[in-house]
Amino acid sequence: MALHLLGWLAVALYLGAEALAIASLVAPRGTLGKLTPLLVAVGLALHFGDLMHRARALVSVPYRTLGGSVSLFGWMLGIAFLVLLARHRERAIGPFLIPFVVLTTAAGLLLPDSGAAPAQGAQGSLFALHVTLAILAYAAFTFSFVLAILYLVQSRQLRRRRTGILFARLPALEVIGRMNRTSVSVGLAALTLSLALGLVRAEQVWSTLHDPKIAWALLTLVIYGFLLWMDRRGWEGPRVALLSILGFGVMLFSYTIVNMYFSREHSFR
Amino acid sequence: MTGAGEARLLLLGWNFRTAALSVRERVAFSAEEVPEVLDRIRGAGLVSEGVIVSTCNRSEIYGVSNGAGTNEELTRLISEWRGLDVREAAAGSFHREGAEAARHLFRVAAGLDSMALGESEVLGQVRTALRLAREAGATRSVLHRMFESAVAAGKRVRTETEIARHPLSIPSIGFELATKVFGEMAERSILVLGAGKTGTMFAEQARAAGVGEVRIANRSRERAEELANRIGGRAVEWNRLARELPEADVVVGTTSSPEPVVRRRDVEAAMRERRGRPMFFLDLAMPRDFEAGVGDIYNVYAYGLDDLKEVAEENRVRRSREVPRAEAILEEDLARFLAWFGNLAVVPTLNDLQARLAALRDAELTRVAPGEREKFRAFADAIAGKLLHEPLRRLKAEPDASRKLDRVEAVRHLFDLDQ
Numbered sequence: 166m167a168l169h170l171l172g173w174l175a176v177a178l179y180l181g182a183e184a185l186a187i188a189s190l191v192a193p194r195g196t197l198g199k200l201t202p203l204l205v206a207v208g209l210a211l212h213f214g215d216l217m218h219r220a221r222a223l224v225s226v227p228y229r230t231l232g233g234s235v236s237l238f239g240w241m242l243g244i245a246f247l248v249l250l251a252r253h254r255e256r257a258i259g260p261f262l263i264p265f266v267v268l269t270t271a272a273g274l275l276l277p278d279s280g281a282a283p284a285q286g287a288q289g290s291l292f293a294l295h296v297t298l299a300i301l302a303y304a305a306f307t308f309s310f311v312l313a314i315l316y317l318v319q320s321r322q323l324r325r326r327r328t329g330i331l332f333a334r335l336p337a338l339e340v341i342g343r344m345n346r347t348s349v350s351v352g353l354a355a356l357t358l359s360l361a362l363g364l365v366r367a368e369q370v371w372s373t374l375h376d377p378k379i380a381w382a383l384l385t386l387v388i389y390g391f392l393l394w395m396d397r398r399g400w401e402g403p404r405v406a407l408l409s410i411l412g413f414g415v416m417l418f419s420y421t422i423v424n425m426y427f428s429r430e431h432s433f434r
Numbered sequence: 435m436t437g438a439g440e441a442r443l444l445l446l447g448w449n450f451r452t453a454a455l456s457v458r459e460r461v462a463f464s465a466e467e468v469p470e471v472l473d474r475i476r477g478a479g480l481v482s483e484g485v486i487v488s489t490c491n492r493s494e495i496y497g498v499s500n501g502a503g504t505n506e507e508l509t510r511l512i513s514e515w516r517g518l519d520v521r522e523a524a525a526g527s528f529h530r531e532g533a534e535a536a537r538h539l540f541r542v543a544a545g546l547d548s549m550a551l552g553e554s555e556v557l558g559q560v561r562t563a564l565r566l567a568r569e570a571g572a573t574r575s576v577l578h579r580m581f582e583s584a585v586a587a588g589k590r591v592r593t594e595t596e597i598a599r600h601p602l603s604i605p606s607i608g609f610e611l612a613t614k615v616f617g618e619m620a621e622r623s624i625l626v627l628g629a630g631k632t633g634t635m636f637a638e639q640a641r642a643a644g645v646g647e648v649r650i651a652n653r654s655r656e657r658a659e660e661l662a663n664r665i666g667g668r669a670v671e672w673n674r675l676a677r678e679l680p681e682a683d684v685v686v687g688t689t690s691s692p693e694p695v696v697r698r699r700d701v702e703a704a705m706r707e708r709r710g711r712p713m714f715f716l717d718l719a720m721p722r723d724f725e726a727g728v729g730d731i732y733n734v735y736a737y738g739l740d741d742l743k744e745v746a747e748e749n750r751v752r753r754s755r756e757v758p759r760a761e762a763i764l765e766e767d768l769a770r771f772l773a774w775f776g777n778l779a780v781v782p783t784l785n786d787l788q789a790r791l792a793a794l795r796d797a798e799l800t801r802v803a804p805g806e807r808e809k810f811r812a813f814a815d816a817i818a819g820k821l822l823h824e825p826l827r828r829l830k831a832e833p834d835a836s837r838k839l840d841r842v843e844a845v846r847h848l849f850d851l852d853q
Contacts, residue, residue: 319614323611323614323735326741326744326745328600328610328611328749333599333600336617337613337615337616338614338615338712339615339617340617400709400710401710401711401733402710402733403732404710
């Protein structure tokens with residue numbers, strides 16, 4: 166199949182964005198860091214071209230192959246990054262988030278791309294929306310996970326009075342917490358919608374709902390829903406961060422192990 | 435840059451490193467005294483321009499001498515006037531000349547010569563020194579340019595390096611830590627316990643930093659109200675301290691109470707009422723104002739005086755690591771000033787002027803038929819020579835070094851020689 170020229174160009178741009186983000190973390194007064202979102206945006210445009218190319222080959226959203234789905238995941242991460250940046254204007258998180266965009270996009274280009282026959286009912290715009298929203302939710306939860314780690318790191322630095330460069334550059338706990346809230350809210354909304362669409366579709370074509378993936382998605386929803394509820398009640402702090410990490414673990418399990426071994430309908434094969 | 439008739443930069447100074455306080459206070463000049471000092475040293479013919487930088491840590495006299503004035507004579511004049519023993523005054527003083535004098539000023543402006551490395555106050559003091567001297571009519575182009583360059587370099591050092599970034603004072607460090615928990619402080623509430631010296635300092639700093647609400651609790655209510663009125667805060671009842679806690683994001687202890695004024699169980703109750711929202715405790719009191727174990731409560735960040743002192747020490751080290759980069763920046767700006775100053779001598783200016791005229795002449799000659807060029811060249815040279823003869827003779831003959839520098843500067847400006 167294609168050499169994914171556009172995809173690799175996008176990876177190169179993401180890498181450039183990461184380099185600039187690191188440079189601006191080390192020397193925050195430079196203006197180069199302002200180019201980071203621009204590079205990511207151009208990368209996303211090229212990446213989109215690559216995804217369209219795959220989609221044309223498969224005549225569907227590129228979900229069906231592992232490579233395609235991971236690449237779409239990378240693209241969504243890029244979108245989520247720009248959303249976070251636009252909403253919170255906190256450039257210091259770039260160096261920690263962009264690597265996920267780079268790695269998933271590159272992995273998507275390297276992983277096998279041979280398409281299986283589409284599962285029953287796996288077409289149509291309803292279905293496409295279901296997949297896209299699910300992957301957007303995964304992207305948002307991934308960033309929530311990274312932000313939770315940053316929160317714990319910063320909190321630990323504060324407790325141990327480590328006031329080095331990382332301490333100085335990372336945002337305040339309150340700000341990291343707020344960004345995590347944005348991520349989880351986006352993820353929760355996307356996953357809820359995706360689940361609803363999936364259920365509608367499943368009822369149309371399978372007539373039963375015994376896919377274990379549904380149970381896992383519900384569990385994910387419950388965890389993140391509880392997190393947001395806690396956060397809204399003011400129970401912010403390390404516990405919310407730990408819950409973000411737990412939610413991400415469940416999501417990862419559902420995306421990999423459940424897909425590969427338990428769910429016939431959500432398998433990549 | 436030495437010899438009669440040529441300008442030379444001079445610096446005579448006393449600072450916290452070289453001179454005892456007893457000497458320093460005798461040579462400290464108030465803003466009212468500065469014009470008099472400048473009049474004296476210029477009146478005695480030692481310098482033709484002068485600026486005095488006088489702060490609590492230093493007293494420095496910068497001057498432009500035309501060769502007659504030396505640092506020794508300056509020292510004698512100052513010590514006689516101030517009734518100081520000349521040897522004592524000289525022993526605690528330091529001298530710089532030429533580029534070294536300029537370099538010292540650049541370092542002072544950048545805060546490299548300050549007790550608290552990189553502090554910013556000195557920049558304003560250097561600026562004030564220039565203003566006072568200018569108002570006294572004691573500066574002309576050289577010192578004016580030198581001080582403006584030093585101030586610009588000092589600003590550059592502070593924006594391009596980290597030397598002024600890591601806070602050194604205990605309140606600012608406490609503040610930085612609190613900011614790393616809460617982000618913007620405009621919506622936050624701070625409760626200061628004790629309206630003594632430390633409490634006052636902290637409350638003032640919090641207000642200046644834009645903290646939303648500052649509350650003050652003090653055993654004697656009047657002092658709390660007095661401070662609160664002055665800074666636009668609010669005094670609260672000392673006996674209701676536990677009731678005030680839940681509303682406070684930051685609590686600062688500065689009382690002289692022999693036992694803790696905030697108990698662990700008070701904080702636990704406050705945290706319950708806050709539903710776990712983080713709290714920040716800063717204990718600047720000795721003995722401590724907060725009971726031990728307050729910092730172990732979930733989402734409570736607590737720091738004592740020792741913690742902050744430790745951070746201050748680390749920050750001092752961090753600032754000192756920036757010195758080489760700061761010096762590199764200073765050297766760049768210093769080189770630019772010295773190049774300008776070097777060009778102010780008559781000879782290089784004459785050379786530049788002649789080169790400029792020759793270029794003009796050659797450009798015009800291209801419009802003349804080749805056979806005629808020799809004739810026109812000689813003609814042009816004759817006119818230019820006659821025209822410039824008298825101005826240049828007067829320029830060379832000027833006895834006052836500073837006036838001569840001013841004039842050379844004018845020539846360079848009018849003929850655009852610094853391109």
